[in-house]
Amino acid sequence: MRSDRLIGLPRWLKQTVVIAVDLVLGIAATWLAFSLRIDGMHVPHGNEWIPYWFGPLLALPIFIHFGLYRAIFRYTDLAAIKQILKAVAVYAAIYTAVVLAFYIPPNPRSIGILQPFILSAFIVGVRMFARFWLLASTIDPRLRVLRRRLLIVGTGDEAVQLANALKGSPEYLQIGFLTNDSQLIGRNMTGYRVFALDELRKIIENYEVSDLVIALGSGNQGMRRQIIEGCQGLPVHIQTAGLTLDSEHSSIRELDIDDLLGRHHIPPNVELLNLKNHQKVVLVTGAGGSIGSELCRQILATHPSRLVLFENNEFALYMLHHELQQKVSAFYSEVELSPVLGDVRDAHRLREVFKAVKPNTVYHAAAYKHVPLVELNPFEGIRNNFLGTRICAQVANEEGVDDFVLISTDKAVRPTNIMGASKRLAELALQALAAEPGTTTRFSMVRFGNVLGSSGSVVPLFRRQIAKLGPVTITDPEVTRFFMTIPEAAQLVIQAGAMAKGGDVFVLDMGEPIRIVDLAKRMITLAGYTVKEPGRDNGDIEIKVTGLRPGEKLYEELLIGNDPKPTEHPRIMKANEKSISKAELDQEVEALQNILRTRDVPELKNLLLRLVDGYQPEIEAFDALAEMRKPGISTPISK
CATH class of the missing domain: 3.40.50.720 (NAD(P)-binding Rossmann-like Domain)
Incomplete structure (x- = not known):
């Protein structure tokens, strides 16, 4: 039988084959023990048959107990051999004791010692042979053996x-x-x-x-x-x-993800990284998220006096604090690490925390970012992303925070979804506060596109799908996105915030937009497979189009206005965006509070059309909770 056919057999059948082989080995070991004892070819007669069937029948339950039939031959290692030897040792002790205690002529007593010794050599030898035979064999590449x-x-x-x-x-x-x-x-x-x-x-x-x-x-x-x-x-x-x-x-x-993107890495400006963080009290909201957690890692390396991890997800906060605490113990013993549970929509909790730790710099990364989910839950998206940011920024200004940096998104530019619109409202809130007389906090926003390697990124998703030999799923062949790695994005956010004068909208240079289908093909090819073309049988992995999800756009932009200005960093630009006054925004917030109480979706949509420049919803906005009350209606996140 070819090795690939053997490997492809059902598990129970392979175990049966191994048990049968071990029974044959037990009989062969008994025959060889007799032959060595009499110094010639042994032909059993009468009572001499008893050791032939007794040995294998005794060995089988012992081998099962020690797990010899759960092991995979081609991964047999030193630990597996030790387990085999333990099993054979137990078998040898029992077999020898029985042979000596219940002597049945004409069987020689030395069989009780010779047979287990020979059997152990057979068992180990067969398994090692099988290991090298199976690993050395070349089989179907799809099985990747x-x-x-x-x-x-x-x-x-x-x-x-x-x-x-x-x-x-x-x-x-x-x-x-x-x-x-x-x-x-x-x-x-x-x-x-x-x-x-x-x-x-x-x-x-x-x-x-x-x-x-x-x-x-x-x-x-x-x-x-x-x-x-x-x-x-x-x-x-x-x-x-x-x-x-x-x-x-x-x-x-x-x-590395950089290899997939083809981006050239530019070393960070250490002076900018340290300017707002070194020996300062730094607070990061949404610290347990993809961007928030990486910001914390980068900030820790600048040696702040205290790093405050503000997060409303207990498990995410626990995991991040545990990770950073190990780094503090090893390398940053002078840094105080403070994990804080809280919600950015809770003004009382924010004031309590800000008064206690007195942060110099705040990085606001707390947000709902999953476009289809926010589209199905528009009121929660607006509450968290817009009102939560506004409350956090107001408290920061009241408590004398020096710098407040908002992590924004390219989806805030001419948004087609609630998530993007809510982030643009958050930008407007900071711009309005920054323009108010008497504002002492420097507010800035940093806008960038998708980050790769996060839990919701396409790269880990594509890798999982490729490992299963597909299909690799994309929403549309024409979808393009700007991409950046999480560490690079976090470094640039910190450097951009260091250049803020007040009310600045910074835009990160994301390079050229990449078609998602091209990224998928690149990853399939780099994994050693070929793309299965539609209508053809050749190729290894299929790319399947699932259709755009609620609120998704084909193309993303980074600028609303024109004429972006360069900064001292080649990857950071300063945008020139329209804003509204705090008085106008406060008036609209009153209207928004009424909309949130009544859960009036059409009115919410009208308010967003009024406030957010370029907002063009591609689907009819609705509230998933209201839809659930209708019998027979489901609200899928994706198609």
Whole structure:
């Protein structure tokens, strides 16, 4: 039987096969023990048959008890062998005791010692043989059972460490190294040939390379992208090498999100990072969220005197506090870390906290951000994103906070959904406060697009779908989005806030918008698969279009007005946006409070059309709670 067919058998059938093999091994061990004892070929007669059936029948329940039939042969390791030896030791003790206690002539007593010894060698030997046979066999690539043919890009220390770590690996068969160093091309390193980098495609095709690992370090982004682009159309899984936690050995991991985006990393301006945070009391609202938690990590590295984690989700706050507390203990012992449960809509709680800790800088990341969910719950979205921001900003101004930075979104620009409209209202609230005479707090807003790697990001979703061999789901082939990594976004938010004069709307340079379908295809290709084209049988993974969800747009923008101004940072621009006065906004807030009490959706929509420049709802707004009261009506989040 071929190894792939054997691996593909049902679990119960494979266990039955193993039990049958062990029974045969038990009989064979008994025969060999007899043959060695009489120094010749043994042919059993009469009572000599008793050890033949007694041994296997005794071994079976003992082996089951020790879990020998729950193990997977191709992953047999030292721990599994120890478990086998324990089981055989128990079996040997019982078998020997029975043979010696109940002597049945003409069976020699030495069988009680010889048979268990031989059986243990058989059991371990068969399992180790099966391990190497199964791992060495090449089967259907969709099952991803390896040995995979590996090529390492790079000849530096990281590449050599990786090659040494993988020597003798049952998972990878190493082909060699790739380099553009002419002095090394054609030579051998650690027993493997060094090939020329400009022959990349030819080597991948000729040697049937399945896995390419880039081991060039973080300072060679240009070459990394050149290699990734050079492998387009080839069925090769591209990964990267990185040092493990002990910093001594390299490991293989998936490509960084930066590699997927093709963005060039610009080192942060350390002076701007420290300006509003170093030796200051810093408070982050929504600290447990994707952006909030990364802001806390970046701020901690600037050595504030106190970092206040303000969050209304108990579990998210616990996890973040636990993570940061370990960093404080190891590296930032001078920083006081304060986890605070609270809601940004609760003015009393905010005043209580602000009076107690006296923050110098506030980063307001608390918001409902999931577009379809906010679309189904418009009143809660407005309460949290707009009124919560307004209350938090007013308390900050009353309590003498120096700087207040709002984390905004590109969806606030000509929004087609409630979430985007609520964030634009939040921006208007800060702009109005900043323009008031007597305002001492510097209010600023930082607007950017999607962040990759967060819990709601498409990248982890696509990776999970690719791991299951699809389908990879997208909402529409024409959808484009601006993308940025969470760490880069957090760094730029801090640097933008440091440049604020009051009422500033900063816009982060997100690069060129990326079609989601192109990102999906890129990830499928980099994973070593091919895209299954519509109407064709070829290809590994299908891309399935599900349709736009409530409130989603095809394209996102970053500016409402025109003529953005550059700043001292090349990735941060300053927008020139229209605003309204605090008096006008206060009047509209009174009307909004009535709308929230009556849950009048049409009136809410009219207010947003009045206040939010460019608001163009693409679907009829409705309240999910009201719809639930109607029999037979469901409110799906996605199609």
